[in-house]
Amino acid sequence: DTGVSQDPRHKITKRGQNVTFRCDPISEHNRLYWYRQTLGQGPEFLTYFQNEAQLEKSRLLSDRFSAERPKGSFSTLEIQRTEQGDSAMYLCASSLSVRGVHLNYGYTFGSGTRLTVV
């Protein structure tokens, strides 16, 4: 297992375009998280899944954002009608939860997708 993979690593898009990012978690991890990080700040939580169920969404996740994890494996994050304020690093992380107990070994993060909206 090569860890958490994110694709693409970089994306430059024009304002108003739609973009989609993909995250492949560690295969045995049932939880998957999306974070957004702007320059000089710590990552901010967006949403997370347990298997295919989306369990929580931050108020940062406006209606232009949608995330899916259709088969409980990879996940996609789509941003519609991008705005310059969407420019950020989008990080994906995964972890393992067993019988509702999170194995507190930490979260494994991917390298992120850096989005630039021009």
Add this chain to the structure above:
Amino acid sequence: TQLLEQSPQFLSIQEGENLTVYCNSSSVFSSLQWYRQEPGEGPVLLVTVVTGGEVKKLKRLTFQFGDARKDSSLHITAAQPGDTGLYLCAPGDNAGNMLTFGGGTRLMVKP
């Protein structure tokens, strides 16, 4: 929402110097994690501290969890350029719902 304050925000030092960075909150945590993030990469877990007063060492890095489990510190001895990065703290959540990160301390170690 748990408010985490990390200090200092920025630190630039020469190779070989010692340093300490802090993570403070008014909330009590069941555990706390420290991550290091290098430019263009995701955060990487360094350590999880669980017990109040706990001290953990990772080579030249020493992590301490406050007795009241509201704060933590990271001390680096004889810093090296490879220690350069953003150091983030986040309270552990046994339910694993999400991590709430502090703003981080950006460390630069100059050769």
